[in-house]
Amino acid sequence: MNEQCSGPIIELRGVRKRFGRQEVLGGIDLSIGACETLVIIGRSGCGKSVLLKHITGLIRPDEGRILFHGEDITQFGRKSLFEMRMHFGMLFQGAALFDSMTVGENVALPLVKHSAMTDEEIRRTALDKLRLVGLPDVWDMYPAQLSGGMKKRVGLARAVVMDPQVVLYDEPTTGLDPIMADVINVLIRSLQKELDITSVVVTHDIKSAYKVGDRLAMLHEGRIIFSGTPEETARTGDETVRQFIEGRAEGPIRAV
Amino acid sequence: MRVLIILGRFILDFIEEIGGVSLLFWRVLQQGHLIFRNIGNTFVQMETIGIGSIPLVLVTSVFVGAVTSVQAAYQFQGYVPLYYLGAVVGKSVTLEVGPVLTALVVGGRVSAAIAAELGTMKVTEQIDAMEMIAIDPVEYLVLPRIAAATLMLPVLTVFADFLAIVGGMVVAKLAVGVSYNTFESGLRLLFRYQDLVGGLIKTFVFGYIIAFMGCYNGFMTKGGAEGVGVATMRAVVSSCLLILVSNYLLAFLIFRVIFAPN
Ligand SMILES: Nc1ncnc2c1ncn2[C@@H]1O[C@H](COP(=O)(O)OP(=O)(O)O)[C@@H](O)[C@H]1O
Ligand SMILES: [Mg+2]
DSSP states (O other): OOGGGSSEEEEEEEEEEEETTEEEEEEEEEEEETTOEEEEEOOTTSSHHHHHHHHTTSSOOSEEEEEETTEEGGGOOHHHHHHHHTTEEEEOTTOOOOTTSOHHHHHHHHHHHHOOOOHHHHHHHHHHHHHHTTOTTOTTOOGGGSOHHHHHHHHHHHHHTTOOSEEEEESTTTTSOHHHHHHHHHHHHHHHHHHTOEEEEEESOHHHHHHHOSEEEEEETTEEEEEEOHHHHHHOOOHHHHHHHHTOSSSSSOOO | OHHHHHHHHHHHHHHHHHHHHHHHHHHHHHHGGGGGGGHHHHHHHHHHHTGGGHHHHHHHHHHHHHHHHHHHHHHHTTTSOGGGHHHHHHHHIIIIIHHHHHHHHHHHHHHHHHHHHHHHHHHTTHHHHHHHTTOOHIIIIIHHHHHHHHHHHHHHHHHHHHHHHHHHHHHIIIIIOOOHHHHHHHHHHHOOHHHHHHHHHHHHHHHHHHHHHHHHHHHTOOSSHHHHHHHHHHHHHHHHHHHHHHHHHHHHIIIIIITOOO
16 A cells, blocks of 8 residues: 555535435535545435535535545635546446547547647557456447447546546446446456545445445435445444345335 | 415526526636637537528528518508619618528527537536536537627628528519519618618627527536426527517617617
8 A cells, every 4th residue: 555545535524415495415424535445325316426526526515514635625616626626537327428529539538638648649548548448449439339338438438547536436337237237346446456546436236335345335314324344334233224235125214 | 375485486586597697608708718729619510500500591581581572562552662672671681680580590490409419418417527527618518609609690690681682682573573673773772881780780699699598508407308308498488589689679779879860
């Protein structure tokens, strides 16, 4: 472990957010350590995507602070936010590839916009990342021509093309067949090892959570109600967490 | 009581809408100079907005000129010599019919297309993805569209004015029996450059409105496919209404204040 992998890189303190009458985040306190892979689990609609968007400054909280390397990003203007986001990569739930561009243009775009590289270097770097996700031959295809799993892998290549410090994954395995889901899990793991990045994975896929996570946290009714290693999670006595990881309709969580 | 709640909500929504529009308007103003970093995108948009609208404008303006000619001849019967037909067609086309009808048909086409495109990008998180790779959607998506529409609408209007007058002229000969020569001298008789210029000044504003309302409604899209439909409809309705309202205000400003009759 190198030196930059100590201490927290992202901290949330008392983050609250409501949309109209609905309180989605009701005071989130969460520390994310540098180089760890944190998996946030929770039911559909519990606010996982909203939480990720707070970490990247896409949504501003009503209350609370969000620190990146100790700096409060809720006070950032557009310029500082953009500078901060250069260190972030995000894989969106539906991959969010730009469908007017080819795969190659999608992956290369961050470099074209923000790096001083030559066209040749850009092409080589982008191709390297596509190779990393196992798709060296799709450069000239359009997103509409790709399967769901391929889109996610291209999205992942785009997310890591700038060598970010932090990568955020919004339900990376949802909607994929079990084999492709595992391919993605393995990729997340290997990216983490090779590139020394901090990962935050949001999912309701408990199998995937165990597989990629150094630590699991559960978001429920706007709060983090539990946090622990996969082993601690498997042994927990918390009925709410147990119900979720075992996937039972009966328990403290009202299913409907 | 319920009426009050509905009214209150309506007023709040309206204020929120004004706030949203002002915010985007301000950001476009503030970042306007960044258009020069997005010239490539602007040319692409000029092509889709400008060149793409030509067939629509062609058909609309030829027929509008033709109908103006026939209707004017009908109203002249027994009161006004047909010598003035060219003058009336020329005046009404350059001052009013050319700019407004072009803006309305192009507005329908272009603001709908922009709202649908940006709305789809919004609901598929492509706008968020753009923010995440530190590209400003206002700079990258909005500015080129506004610049392109603002520049292309006057061009389309010149084209439309010309075609409408030609349409009127042909119909004057075929249906009314006014020769091309007579029509043309009538046209020259009352033609003023300020009519043409005044009409064209309006179209810069109309072009801005069309692209702006398309972008604004696209960005405000919520939900899925249904939300995109709603955004598209709102873009068309709001840009058409704003064109008609601003047309009056601009006509007043241009022809009562700037080129005031003395
Ligand atoms: N921009 C928004 N405006 C209003 N409500 C929102 C917005 N974004 C999310 N929500 C609401 O917040 C809740 C949590 O959404 P989300 O974070 O997408 O859930 P998930 O955990 O499935 O990712 C949902 O009820 C959703 O309707
Ligand atoms: Mg989600």
